[in-house]
Amino acid sequence: MEVGSTSSISGMSDLLVVNELKVWYPIRKLFSIVGYVKAVDGVSFTVREGEVVAIVGESGCGKTTLAKAVTGLVPITSGNIIFEGVDITRLPGRTIREWYSRKVGLIQQDPYGAMPPFMTIRAILGEPLKIHRIGREAYGKEVYTALTDVGLTPPEDYVNKYPHMLSGGQLQRVAIARALILRPKLVLADEPVSMLDASLRVEILSLINELRVKYGLAIIYITHDLATAKYFSDRIVVMYAGQLVEIGNAKDIIKKAMHPYTEALINVIPDPDPRNRLIIRKTLTGEPPNLVRPPPGCRLVPRCPYVMEKCRTVEPPMIKVNELRFVKCWLYGS
Amino acid sequence: MPSVLEVTNLKFFYRTIAGVVRAVDNVSFTVGEKETLALVGESGCGKTSLARALMRFLPRNVAELSGSIKVDGIEVLDMDDSEFDRKIRWRKITYVSQAALNSLNYVMKVVDHLIEPLVLHYGMRREVAVEKARDIIVKVGISEDFLYRYSFELSGGMKQRVVIALSLISNPRIVILDEPTSALDVMTQANIMNLLKELKEGLSVSYIFITHDIATSSELADKVAVMYAGQLVEYGPAEKVYVDPLHPYSKGLLSSIPRLRTDTSLTPIPGSAPSLINPPKGCRFRPRCPYVKPVCEEEPPHITLGSEGYVRCWLYGSR
Numbered sequence: 191m192e193v194g195s196t197s198s199i200s201g202m203s204d205l206l207v208v209n210e211l212k213v214w215y216p217i218r219k220l221f222s223i224v225g226y227v228k229a230v231d232g233v234s235f236t237v238r239e240g241e242v243v244a245i246v247g248e249s250g251c252g253k254t255t256l257a258k259a260v261t262g263l264v265p266i267t268s269g270n271i272i273f274e275g276v277d278i279t280r281l282p283g284r285t286i287r288e289w290y291s292r293k294v295g296l297i298q299q300d301p302y303g304a305m306p307p308f309m310t311i312r313a314i315l316g317e318p319l320k321i322h323r324i325g326r327e328a329y330g331k332e333v334y335t336a337l338t339d340v341g342l343t344p345p346e347d348y349v350n351k352y353p354h355m356l357s358g359g360q361l362q363r364v365a366i367a368r369a370l371i372l373r374p375k376l377v378l379a380d381e382p383v384s385m386l387d388a389s390l391r392v393e394i395l396s397l398i399n400e401l402r403v404k405y406g407l408a409i410i411y412i413t414h415d416l417a418t419a420k421y422f423s424d425r426i427v428v429m430y431a432g433q434l435v436e437i438g439n440a441k442d443i444i445k446k447a448m449h450p451y452t453e454a455l456i457n458v459i460p461d462p463d464p465r466n467r468l469i470i471r472k473t474l475t476g477e478p479p480n481l482v483r484p485p486p487g488c489r490l491v492p493r494c495p496y497v498m499e500k501c502r503t504v505e506p507p508m509i510k511v512n513e514l515r516f517v518k519c520w521l522y523g524s
Numbered sequence: 525m526p527s528v529l530e531v532t533n534l535k536f537f538y539r540t541i542a543g544v545v546r547a548v549d550n551v552s553f554t555v556g557e558k559e560t561l562a563l564v565g566e567s568g569c570g571k572t573s574l575a576r577a578l579m580r581f582l583p584r585n586v587a588e589l590s591g592s593i594k595v596d597g598i599e600v601l602d603m604d605d606s607e608f609d610r611k612i613r614w615r616k617i618t619y620v621s622q623a624a625l626n627s628l629n630y631v632m633k634v635v636d637h638l639i640e641p642l643v644l645h646y647g648m649r650r651e652v653a654v655e656k657a658r659d660i661i662v663k664v665g666i667s668e669d670f671l672y673r674y675s676f677e678l679s680g681g682m683k684q685r686v687v688i689a690l691s692l693i694s695n696p697r698i699v700i701l702d703e704p705t706s707a708l709d710v711m712t713q714a715n716i717m718n719l720l721k722e723l724k725e726g727l728s729v730s731y732i733f734i735t736h737d738i739a740t741s742s743e744l745a746d747k748v749a750v751m752y753a754g755q756l757v758e759y760g761p762a763e764k765v766y767v768d769p770l771h772p773y774s775k776g777l778l779s780s781i782p783r784l785r786t787d788t789s790l791t792p793i794p795g796s797a798p799s800l801i802n803p804p805k806g807c808r809f810r811p812r813c814p815y816v817k818p819v820c821e822e823e824p825p826h827i828t829l830g831s832e833g834y835v836r837c838w839l840y841g842s843r
Binding site for chain 2: 248249357358359387388389390391392393396414415416417418420421444454455456457458459460461462463464466467470471473474475477
């Protein structure tokens, strides 16, 4: 496994290594399985300690399934997920619950849907502590620290409130506090700001970043927005139709996209500029392919402006451009 | 340029147990022919209430609706409901709601959605209406075959195109687009924006484009109105507001947006928007404003800029 691994040059240790991961959802009809939705189909990447990796792609490309697989919430079809040197795909469920789930936190997209409406903020934040049997004395203190960490001060004002009494931004802060309360090493943030107002997004992302520095977290930031990925991640991996199509340093990818899909993603994001109204943006037409029967060659073929004969029949390999840059496209190799 | 819509001192308040919510408080703007006004502000600032006041989608607890709304020079606030329904709503002004994706009926084919207003309101013959539906569906970039499909057979982007077709079929003067793309994917969003740009050129229609995302707003805006806590704090041409904003809130909005093509540092606006039941006295942005001074406790002056722009801020006017 060399694709996407950067540990050899930086000397930093890999916290998470995902190797040839496949998550196929079976389609059942009566008692037999008639096919699979190949939501994640051969994905390899690494996350180093303290690093922010953004996974960028359209909805339906498998980003969330990938996150769920990494947190151990969906059964995987094949491949490995190696965390701190341990292959979690081989661990018994009990060890995953007791050890791994303390090490990995998850921030979901919709803060309104992620909070049980009948529990107070104290109970919501206390639940992970209770499940992992963290002492009663620590219980209250940890909840207060967690709330202070996410800027909900004074914490006494919030602990007895219910989720409906808080605004979207405040709820997302509670979600962040909950993801961090067991002091994980890795946090998966699944579109943490896409439901929030544009003006609030930077505030929440900055908060996540502050806490990353404070607690030495690694973060997988899942998003469809390259503009925020540029500001808040070290590396970007671009996902399309269940596969990774480009991996590289955030700044490099934004400066010069190599894969036609990345290029299109960059083209469609507007910056506030009065000239925007006078231009028609170059976009990809059509829809992403069906993940039950993906096209045989490159999966972008029906939408790609640079399509060649070869692309239709042979799937492109992940081509290494340099130590940090990988692209899955025939334009860059023979 | 003759204005299609002229709104002057519009007030729209709701009555609640906690008090009167001043959702739209003294708002004035105009929209010219083939022009787009982008209405930008955080959630809860009254953007959608303003759209509802224009469409007269009124809840039962209206405390006050006053001021003036002129469509093609005709005052509509004086009209009673049936006259408004006959002459204005869905004829002159149409509305694409935030939840547009869910607004199609599951048991109706696309064509039935499209011809319904023509047959019911205009008394058009079915065959004629179907022809018109065929025209419009091609204009929004969907193949004719889809006329006979149900909404669940369409993707999110296609549903949004159908809803846009619906809003255009009666040849309106103004379409209100209330966050038309926020539920869509980035790529689909760009395709819909391209479509709206083309339609504006092709059919002579004006848009009011409501969004919380100032970057997206620049995709259509000829003019920008920045709304804060029920009031317009800055209003002016796109070239001015995006490039050289004057009001501290507009400045804050622009500097809190991550940009892809330039490297600027990001500064979020501290604090949160005030309650519209008891807004702060004087300037409503005062508690969050980095330039606050004692005079801000008084109602800020309304400073006219250029031919019709304005800014409400003490930084630009003396006592």
